[in-house]
Amino acid sequence: MNDTLTNWAGNITFGAERFSAPTSVEELQELVARSRAVRPLGTGHSFNAIADTSGDLVSTARLPRVLDIDRRAGTVTVSGGTRFGEIAGVLHEAGYALHNLGSLPHISIAGACATGTHGSGDGNGTIASAVRAVEYVSASGELVTTQRGGEHFAGSVVALGALGIVTTLTLDLVPAFDxxxxxxxxxxxxxxxxxxxxxxxxxxxxxxxxxxxxxxxxxxxxxxxxxxxxxxxxxxxxxxxxxxxxxxxxxxxxxxxxxxxxxxxxxxxxxxxxxxxxxxxxxxxxxxxxxxxxxxxxxxxxxxxxxxxxxxxxxxxxxxxxxxxxxxxxxxxxxxxxxxxxxxxxxxxxxxxxxxxxxxxxxxxxxxxxxxGKLFTTEPDALRGLHPCHDRFARLMTARDPAGVFRNDFIARHFPS
CATH class of the missing domain: 3.30.70.2520 (Alpha-Beta Plaits)
Incomplete structure (x- = not known):
């Protein structure tokens, strides 16, 4: 890249060859299909190198905006690059809300879900726990949708950007509340x-x-x-x-x-x-x-x-x-x-x-x-022991992305092949 691009905090300078912000899902699919290495970039609010790549760094912020409320199902489908603050008022006016929100309305919905971001409350799960379906562009450029109850759904939400680039998410809604x-x-x-x-x-x-x-x-x-x-x-x-x-x-x-x-x-x-x-x-x-x-x-x-x-x-x-x-x-x-x-x-x-x-x-x-998405020094072997499904996710990642298109140094370090 000609221009230096950093994360929100400025402590990470991305090493990508190119930065792209496609304006259609089809353009995104073509970009991924021809790329040797690609990573999604949300709003850049991660503090480590999880989003870095030596290839193509891709933002979904310019994809067509999706905000579709399904009153019958009690869900909303949104484009992954949308920030929480951009849908808050629309949902409230429609009589709905998300069960939980993080400290910052500035972050992208896909990025928050991919890293397990959360708010607080004894009865409130992570933001990702509200996801009912996720659609993403796979390493081959194919558009893949996985839904709650599916075989690999539980490994496809907090997925660290390692399975693909999320285009839309469907989340459970609750009645609006003050x-x-x-x-x-x-x-x-x-x-x-x-x-x-x-x-x-x-x-x-x-x-x-x-x-x-x-x-x-x-x-x-x-x-x-x-x-x-x-x-x-x-x-x-x-x-x-x-x-x-x-x-x-x-x-x-x-x-x-x-x-x-x-x-x-x-x-x-x-x-x-x-x-x-x-x-x-x-x-x-x-x-x-x-x-x-x-x-x-x-x-x-x-x-x-x-x-x-x-x-x-x-x-x-x-x-x-x-x-x-x-x-x-x-x-x-x-x-x-x-x-x-x-x-x-x-x-x-x-x-x-x-x-x-x-x-x-x-x-x-x-x-x-x-x-x-934050700074830590926990060694990969120790991290593997902390997550019971670590190896299961690694197998899913290999199956979905055998060529390692979405692997970067961060993913390779914590999920060695």
Whole structure:
């Protein structure tokens, strides 16, 4: 490529020979069929080299936009390159919503599903868990559709872009609902340890933000259904309700965040932490995340707390969320209700790498699964042991793409042939 292209964070410079953004599915099929190496690029919000390639880097953002609501089936079919924020209002006006959304409405739907991205909530699975069908262009240029209940469906959703380039996804819908959002500050760590389940189940979606300093959880974001009857007292478990809007990253203006203070609004404009029209999070950052089984959450918290001095100086903020189990082969929440420990880092790759080794050592007893789209140093053999369907997926990948058209260094490292 003549022009340098990077991911959203700027820590990855793509090495592709060409960058393409086809304007039709037929053009995409022809491109893939003649390519020796190709990878899909969503909105570039991955922090590792999962999307990189030495061949063709392909965006689906310019494919014809699809947004087809099937009221009878209770589903929506959308083009994979669509961002969540671009469909939110349309779904709400039609009386529907997605069950779960990530922190950012800026990311593409296909990219989020391919990497197991999620929001929070004890009853809320990953975004990919709502997928009912996926259509993609295979290595031969063929258009393939797989549906829930099919033999290989569970391996074709969180698929890391290794089976093909997703053109459309069909997702389950729920009736539209409103959310009220409150922020509480200053929960004692000792209280969290004693009431962890109570805290994480206190709302439809709960996020804990901590800089892993001192003995307090900095913020608790409670996103409650507007029709729920739970009160929002001035004090709760010793934490104090915020008297104004807050940003999870210290020092950042809160006007980039979704409305708080209990102001009701449609779920797609409350479940994400950030507004579509603003730069998400802090902008200059790196990210990592690890999933542990729900029953290990407190012990994992204690293990991280014990080594916090080794990683907290390099951290902007950490987030703790809960994720319901699913049956998708490579999902970080595969077959276990999970708690995810997220880390938003200062943009210092060397320090972050050292911090990750400390964190991964601390979480090793809990079989912590890293988020596929974020930074981790977990060795391939260890990663294979963390995912029960690792080998099954590798066989599916080989069968669907025997020439390795969609394989890149990232895929080859973690799924060696």
């Amino acid at each position: 959310i009220r959002q409150w922020v509480y500050e200053g929960l004692a760590v000792s209280t969290l340890r004693d009431t962890f389940d109570e805290v994480m189940s206190a709302a439809y979606s709960v996020s804990l933000f901590t800089r892993w300093q001192g003995d307090l959880i900095d913020q608790i974001w409670l996103k409650r259904r507007a029709d729920a009857r739970e009160p929002a007292p001035a004090r709760w478990l010793g934490a104090v309700r915020a008297d104004g809007p807050r940003h999870p990253v210290p020092g950042m203006p809160a006007d980039s965040c979704t409305p708080q203070l209990g102001l009701p609004g449609p779920s797609p404009f409350r479940l994400p932490h950030f507004r579509l029209e603003h730069t998400p999070s802090s902008g200059a950052e790196l990210q990592s995340e690890y999933f542990v089984a729900r029953e290990d959450a407190v012990a994992a918290f204690d293990a991280l707390h014990a080594v916090r001095d080794a990683f907290a100086p390099h951290l902007r903020v950490g987030e703790i969320r809960s994720v319901a189990a699913d049956d998708l082969w490579l999902s970080p929440a595969y077959q276990r209700d999970s708690v995810a420990y997220h880390f938003t880092w200062l943009p210092d790759a060397g320090s972050v790498t050292k911090a990750l080794r400390v964190i991964e050592d601390a979480l090793a007893p809990f079989a912590a699964r890293p988020h596929w």
